[in-house]
Amino acid sequence: MPERLLVVEDSKAIAKVIEQLGKALGFEVTVAYTLADVEAILQGNKKFFAATIDYNLPDAPDGEAISCVLSHGIQSVVMTGRMDEETRQKILAQPVIDYIPKENSQAFMYLKRILHGQLLNRGSGILVVDDSVSARNHVVELLKRRNYSVFVASDGQKALEVIANHPEIKMVITDLEMPVMDGITLTNEIRKKHSRDRIAIIGISGANNGVHSARFIKNGADDFLRKPFCPEEFYCRVTQNIENLHNIEQIQRAANTDYLTDLPNRRAFIQSAQRKLPEMIEKNIPYCMAMIDIDFFKKINDTYGHEAGDNVLKVVALYMRKHLSGALLARLGGEEFSILMPGLDEDQLYGRLDDLRRELSVSQIPYEGQQITMSVSIGVVFNSNASLAAQMNEADQALYYAKENGRNQVSIAGQNHD
Incomplete structure (x- = not known):
């Protein structure tokens, strides 16, 4: 609605x-x-x-x-x-x-920017840190008019606790003079864990000393406001910093997402897998690394055209999401996909991969009045302690075996591979 x-x-x-x-x-x-x-x-x-x-x-x-x-x-x-x-x-x-x-x-462009923000701001959390209740409430009221999700803390130490419990916080607006932990110390502590592309920080101070703005910026703040500030300047600073974060998110998403299937690309897969793999090995979580390749994909392109081939790639990605929830999925390029998936045991992991293969093999993909049939080959390695690169290579060799020995099958690394 x-x-x-x-x-x-x-x-x-x-x-x-x-x-x-x-x-x-x-x-x-x-x-x-x-x-x-x-x-x-x-x-x-x-x-x-x-x-x-x-x-x-x-x-x-x-x-x-x-x-x-x-x-x-x-x-x-x-x-x-x-x-x-x-x-x-x-x-x-x-x-x-x-x-x-x-x-x-420009008045209408600015109006569009404001209305667009009113729709988006509900997803952005802002933490207001100030020991003065009246000053804190004033900032909170201004932010709520712009539909932000607002959190509060009375000092820097409490602010760190709020940030740890609320990952949706994208901005911290902090006063300088506070008990327990002041605003500049808080800024420094936030920057130890959160980069500028994750959380924006605006420092505020009522002191006349101009050095405070420089101290805030040098300790990791993105902006500074001197009390008392007018609402217009406040909104401009907040909006600009939130928009910068959104722009960075969009750039990062574009850099890490396959444009066609909306799955992570090779770069994003490797970065995420390098983080997840050691955790699964350390915690003894059963998992598999798998490679998927669409059989005779060139023939599909040659017979039906490249738009039809693109449609097949999208359908494969949809089936992967359906059957492999909880897995790290990616399109590596061309017709090849990769999977890093935790599970209960090897049988369950194999079953999920084979269910995907089986459902794709009986699917009929409509395209301009025609029905395209297709299948995939899968190579998989289970619970290896090898490096990510080595596991991807093992799964790729098992995939090669599957394609050389009939296609439309799941091949396990190290089994019957002479």
Whole structure:
């Protein structure tokens, strides 16, 4: 069910732009041109996720629509053509998300950025660390308007405990002066375990000494704010740092994911397997390393075309996810896949691989009115203490044996391989 956006705007041209912008973000959009329209709409049963509110309406020339919408608990962005300080202060005195001057086309780009953030921010945790209850509550209130998941701590030591228990925390906003552990010490401790691409840190201080900003940055903080700060600057700093983390996540995902099947690629598989393998060996967890290859894949491409071949690769990835839950899966390249899978014992591990092979061998993959049949060959090594590279090579040799001896089978490394 899409979230609903209420657009309050007397200019039909601007309302249309915002409506299109909202629809592009996935919102179901309702437009109101007057305060009377707003009141009629809000008397209905529709629940709105957010609203954009024009400050000046024909029947509400002085921002009256803002309090009307806010009274229904709808998070709101104010759009205004007025730039005077009195209007700005009047808007910011109310619990709005933000206000945007209607100066140029950038206003709409900024609005899109805010609304997109309101949808995404629920997945981002922010920890506020301050021993002052009033200062802490002020920051918490600002963050909640932007839909962040907010956590609190009264000193650095407690903050470290909260971070350890909540991996969803992506940002820490910390005051400098605190008992037990101050903000700079906390920043240093966080950086011992969490890099900049994992958690962003914003330092805050009310002290006039300019050296504190440099000390925060040198100890691993990403940004600094001096108390008292205005909400606009606060939101800009928070948004920019959270967006930077999202951008890094997207870059890392692109670098580690096979574009076609959405499985990890060779690089990601090797990195993850190098971490997981020693743990399984140390804890005596039964596991297997397996290689999968699609039989006669070139023939599928030659017969049906490369788009059909791509579709087959996607289907194999789907079947792997279905049958091998809990396993580390990857597409190594071409038609070859790899698996690192823990289990109860060798029989169970073998059974899961063979179930995958069997179901693929009887599947019929529809493509442009045709039914493509296919099979896979699998090479597997169980519970080896060898290096990752050696195990992948052993599984690859077993796969080669399977393909040389009839295909559509699971071949175990070291068995009947002359």
